[in-house]
Amino acid sequence: MKTLIKNGTLITASETFQADILxxxxxxxxxxxxxxxxxxxxxxxxxxxxxxxxxIDASGKLVLPGGVDPHTHFDLPMFDTVSSxxxxxxxxxxxxxGTTTVIDFVSFDFDTFEESVDAWHRxxxxxxxxxSFHMNLTKFNDRIAREIPxxxxxxxxxxxxxxxxxxxxRLDDGSIFKAxxxxxxxxxLVMVHCENGDVIDTLVTDALASGHTTPEWxxxxxxxxxxxxxxxxMAAMSSQADAPVYIVHMNVGGEVDMLKYARExxxxxxxxxxxxxxxxxxxxxxxxxxxxxxxxxPMRTEKDNARIWEGLHDGTLQTIGTDHCPFFFDxxxxxxxxxxEVKIPGKELGKDDFTRIPxxxxxxxxxxxxxxxxxxRAGKITANQFVAYNSTNPAKIFGLYPRKGAxxxxxxxDIVIWDPEKRVKYGTAHSRHRTDYNLFEGxxxxxxxxxxFLRGELIVDGEKWLGKPGEGKFLKRxxxxxx
Ligand code: DUC
Ligand code: ZN
Ligand code: ZN
Numbered sequence: 001m002k003t004l005i006k007n008g009t010l011i012t013a014s015e016t017f018q019a020d021i022l023x024x025x026x027x028x029x030x031x032x033x034x035x036x037x038x039x040x041x042x043x044x045x046x047x048x049x050x051x052x053x054x055x056i057d058a059s060g061k062l063v064l065p066g067g068v069d070p071h072t073h074f075d076l077p078m079f080d081t082v083s084s085x086x087x088x089x090x091x092x093x094x095x096x097x098g099t100t101t102v103i104d105f106v107s108f109d110f111d112t113f114e115e116s117v118d119a120w121h122r123x124x125x126x127x128x129x130x131x132s133f134h135m136n137l138t139k140f141n142d143r144i145a146r147e148i149p150x151x152x153x154x155x156x157x158x159x160x161x162x163x164x165x166x167x168x169x170r171l172d173d174g175s176i177f178k179a180x181x182x183x184x185x186x187x188x189l190v191m192v193h194c195e196n197g198d199v200i201d202t203l204v205t206d207a208l209a210s211g212h213t214t215p216e217w218x219x220x221x222x223x224x225x226x227x228x229x230x231x232x233x234m235a236a237m238s239s240q241a242d243a244p245v246y247i248v249h250m251n252v253g254g255e256v257d258m259l260k261y262a263r264e265x266x267x268x269x270x271x272x273x274x275x276x277x278x279x280x281x282x283x284x285x286x287x288x289x290x291x292x293x294x295x296x297x298p299m300r301t302e303k304d305n306a307r308i309w310e311g312l313h314d315g316t317l318q319t320i321g322t323d324h325c326p327f328f329f330d331x332x333x334x335x336x337x338x339x340x341e342v343k344i345p346g347k348e349l350g351k352d353d354f355t356r357i358p359x360x361x362x363x364x365x366x367x368x369x370x371x372x373x374x375x376x377r378a379g380k381i382t383a384n385q386f387v388a389y390n391s392t393n394p395a396k397i398f399g400l401y402p403r404k405g406a407x408x409x410x411x412x413x414d415i416v417i418w419d420p421e422k423r424v425k426y427g428t429a430h431s432r433h434r435t436d437y438n439l440f441e442g443x444x445x446x447x448x449x450x451x452x453f454l455r456g457e458l459i460v461d462g463e464k465w466l467g468k469p470g471e472g473k474f475l476k477r478x479x480x481x482x483x
Pocket of ligand 2 (some may be wrong): 248249
């Protein structure tokens with residue numbers, strides 16, 4: 001099966017140019033450049049030979065590599081519930097938003113990595129887009145240390161550690177340092193959740209003892225300085241172990257300052273932010289429906305939003321993930337999903353105690369439409385940066401490039417035909433997350449995916465869903481790049 005996408009404007013992480021793309025089977029077989037719209041591409045290439053191909057006219061449209069979301073939590077048990085998108089519904093929402101690859105975090109629930117990873121494979125059997133896994137390293141001893149390299153055989157080259165969640169997920173600094181030396185020697189990468197677990201626990205105990213139960217206390221007990229200090233500490237650790245580190249969900253302006261400081265000194269530290277840290281502040285937690293915005297780390301201030309945008313604009317940060325981990329706002333009321341009623345306990349679990357509110361937000365489908373409108377169209381990042389942060393850089397850092405994140409001959413034909421002029425009042429109807437709210441409800445969006453291909457297969461055609469559970473492939477990853 002051949003498909004020729006004609007007359008579109010291709011946007012990659014570094015270039016913008018007019019070209020035709022030929023898809024044969026699951027991969028891109030040729031790019032026929034007609035007019036260079038940016039520096040770097042010179043000669044016109046010969047027209048693509050595409051007899052018997054179905055032809056799609058992309059005149060006036062943009063053609064992008066499918067989004068790669070390096071940070072999702074599907075079907076994640078939390079408190080007395082579970083994140084409400086599973087590895088099918090979340091993938092479908094991702095695809096409608098132009099994302100064709102996701103990397104989810106495996107909980108270290110069993111004694112061995114193998115059993116924990118197997119459990120995640122069983123959950124993800126219904127995948128509708130391509131996916132891979134990171135491993136949460138939430139316990140550590142000599143046996144676990146010895147087993148870390150075995151993760152590479154499972155196609156997992158990344159480990160997430162936490163400097164918070166004492167007694168549950170946190171590793172002490174000594175264990176993180178040891179893990180870093182092992183990952184360094186094995187071509188792997190440590191990702192870090194940066195907050196100060198000791199300070200958080202003390203503040204939470206005090207807040208509850210003083211009778212503070214409302215959502216804003218979630219942010220008040222997780223201070224920004226804890227994230228800043230932990231980011232610098234982990235950058236220092238990266239330098240001392242001579243191992244790369246990737247800081248997830250950067251949310252404070254000061255963290256970006258620390259990242260810049262370390263990178264300017266040659267430290268191999270990279271940073272990810274998420275849409276929620278660009279658009280919202282802790283004031284949102286003070287609204288009557290404030291629980292909708294509860295996630296960890298929390299949202300901060302407008303100054304922080306602005307500093308993170310600046311870090312994207314000047315290239316201090318490397319990626320934008322979502323940390324997608326949705327819950328219902330009111331899990332006592334069902335919603336309709338694919339013709340069936342679905343009801344999953346959600347944020348109401350914490351109505352009398354902010355520590356019982358499940359942490360996390362819906363975002364996987366929102367990332368590209370929202371960042372196109374409020375990032376690219378607003379002049380905060382370029383279209384090429386948009387592709388770099390949302391697709392190419394995550395693919396490079398996480399060992400998927402150039403199979404993913406690229407419009408190159410030989411790459412998987414994960415392609416988004418993007419209508420830059422499609423205007424919608426955005427919300428749950430567009431995002432398709434399996435939950436009862438969207439943080440961007442009512443926002444004016446200009447620019448949406450029109451068609452989405454996964455390995456050459458059309459899975460989203462306008463409003464139509466053509467994907468199927470089980471069609472997503474697990475991606476075994478190799479060593480990534482340090483950007
Ligand atoms: N943060 C959240 O808010 N939810 C899931 C995991 C995480 O790191
Ligand atoms: Zn985290
Ligand atoms: Zn997360």
